[in-house]
Amino acid sequence: xxxxxxxxxxxxxxxxxxxxxxxxxxxxxxxxxxxxxxxxxxxxxxxxxxxxxxxxxxxxxxxxxxxxxxxxxxxxxxxxxxxxxxxxxxxxxxxxxxxxxxxxxxxxxxxxxxxxxxxxxxxxxxxxxxxxxxxxxxxxxxxxxxxxxxxx
Amino acid sequence: xxxxxxxxxxxxxxxxxxxxxxxxxxxxxxxxxxxxxxxxxxxxxxxxxxxxxxxxxxxxxxxxxxxxxxxxxxxxxxxxxxxxxxxxxxxxxxxxxxxxxxxxxxxxxxxxxxxxxxxxxxxxxxxxxxxxxxxxxxxxxxxxxxxxxxxx
DNA sequence: TGATATCCTACCTCTCCGGTAGGTATTACA
DNA sequence: TGTAATACCTACCGGAGAGGTAGGATATCA
Numbered sequence: 001x002x003x004x005x006x007x008x009x010x011x012x013x014x015x016x017x018x019x020x021x022x023x024x025x026x027x028x029x030x031x032x033x034x035x036x037x038x039x040x041x042x043x044x045x046x047x048x049x050x051x052x053x054x055x056x057x058x059x060x061x062x063x064x065x066x067x068x069x070x071x072x073x074x075x076x077x078x079x080x081x082x083x084x085x086x087x088x089x090x091x092x093x094x095x096x097x098x099x100x101x102x103x104x105x106x107x108x109x110x111x112x113x114x115x116x117x118x119x120x121x122x123x124x125x126x127x128x129x130x131x132x133x134x135x136x137x138x139x140x141x142x143x144x145x146x147x148x149x150x151x152x
Numbered sequence: 153x154x155x156x157x158x159x160x161x162x163x164x165x166x167x168x169x170x171x172x173x174x175x176x177x178x179x180x181x182x183x184x185x186x187x188x189x190x191x192x193x194x195x196x197x198x199x200x201x202x203x204x205x206x207x208x209x210x211x212x213x214x215x216x217x218x219x220x221x222x223x224x225x226x227x228x229x230x231x232x233x234x235x236x237x238x239x240x241x242x243x244x245x246x247x248x249x250x251x252x253x254x255x256x257x258x259x260x261x262x263x264x265x266x267x268x269x270x271x272x273x274x275x276x277x278x279x280x281x282x283x284x285x286x287x288x289x290x291x292x293x294x295x296x297x298x299x300x301x302x303x304x
Numbered sequence: 305t306g307a308t309a310t311c312c313t314a315c316c317t318c319t320c321c322g323g324t325a326g327g328t329a330t331t332a333c334a
Numbered sequence: 335t336g337t338a339a340t341a342c343c344t345a346c347c348g349g350a351g352a353g354g355t356a357g358g359a360t361a362t363c364a
Contacts, residue, residue, distance in 0.1 A: 002154035002244045002281075004321065008270070015269045030340065044323050050342075063331020064339040079273055092154045117167045117293050118160070121231055124288060128280040129154075136276060141269050156352065182309065196354050202311075215362020216308040 003087060010048045010086040011079070011141070012038050017058065018074045018142040028060070028067030048086060055085030074139035083133055090130055096122045155239060162200045162238040163231070163293070164190050169210065170226040170294040180212070180219030200238060207237035226291035235285055242282055248274045 013034055020029045031049060035042035049068060052058045057077060058068045070077065084090060091097050095107045096119070104123045106116040165186055172181045183201060187194035201220060204210045209229060210220045222229065236242055243249050247259045248271070256275045258268040 002242075005246065006321085008245050008247060011270045011273065019269075028340095032340085041323060043325075046342075047323090053342095060341060061331080062329075062339095062341045064337095065332055066330080066340045068341085090154075093160050094157065095160060115295075117171075117295050118163045121163065121285075121288050121293055124284050125281060128284045129277060132276050132280045133273075136273055141273060143267075143269050158352085180309090184309085193354065195356080198311075199354090205311095212310060213362080214308095214310045214360075216306095217363060218309045218361080220310090 002092075003083065006048055006051075006086045007083050009038075009040055009045060010052060011082055012040070013045060013049060013068075014052070014057070014070070014077070014082055014138055015141050015143075017068060017070050018138050019145075021070055021074075022142065022145065026069075028065070028069050030067040033067075051085050052082070055081065057081060057085055070138075074142055075137055077138040078134050079136045079138070079141075080130060080133035082138070090126065090133070092125045092129065093122050096126060098126075154244075155235065158200055158203075158238045159235050161190075161192055161197060162204060163234055164192070165197060165201060166204070166209070166222070166229070166234055166290055167293050167295075169220060169222050170290050171297075173222055173226075174294065174297065178221075180217070180221050182219040185219075203237050204234070207233065209233060209237055222290075226294055227289055229290040230286050231288045231290070231293075232282060232285035234290070242278065242285070244277045244281065245274050248278060250278075 016034045059071050099105050106119045109116050168186045211223050251257050258271045
């Protein structure tokens, strides 16, 4: 297993916010309703949504009839942003990380003459994960509303 | 972080076995020498190499002048095999796994009518990881021997 | 027979995941 | 103006698993 439930639950929250926004645009969604809908612990979701808010992915309205809203339309929210906000920097393995200049560095490469032979592998894996997360937007995950949601 | 040091160390062991095999084919490599070379704890490597052996990726010779050998040429060993032997089945997230029939299943999809909207994302991520690991063989990671390894 | 290895089982410590608890600040509405 | 609803914040906590350590049993060569 590679991502924790933080990513799992957090993505579900984003999907649900997107779905609700398409049903009733502009109306804040209380977190309790999402917890109920997805059968997830509310108190724990509060921690996760706090990360999403600090990352600028959702906005909030406090008080009665408050709740959360997507900060941007779903087409403009990539899964890379969401997952990174929840899990931190994406690195397939502890020793690999991306420097500020974009170059992938291996913490075990102290001596520049002694290159890490496994770096190629983890760099490839990381690149594919990041690419997939960047190319998938929230809008792709939001289920299309079933026609005739109300009874006939 | 997604893979543990089991994968990190284990891949290093495989690379070192491949490198030594190209230098002295057929000669078993004692684990103590790998631990020394890569500055990794020997007792811990023993656990990891046991997994590699049970997966049929390395063979062993006990006793004095014993050690480990690659079970196959490096071109025929994929990183998917290595990582899976060390970490278990590759799943980006707990609720996603691949059934025996090859279909990706989500453990939260109890009700067949209620499809998991996030399944698409994790399926994509998983597929890319597996593909990358399958396409990278051990031979690609083994450093080419420096010409003139002996002193002039 | 001893040195060198693999091999096996048990244990141990620490971190962090997943979750709970309780309180405060803010807002809508009656 | 009060009260319910909601976000927001900090602290805590139990269990599991990561990352080892320890000690011995077994096999092999010189």
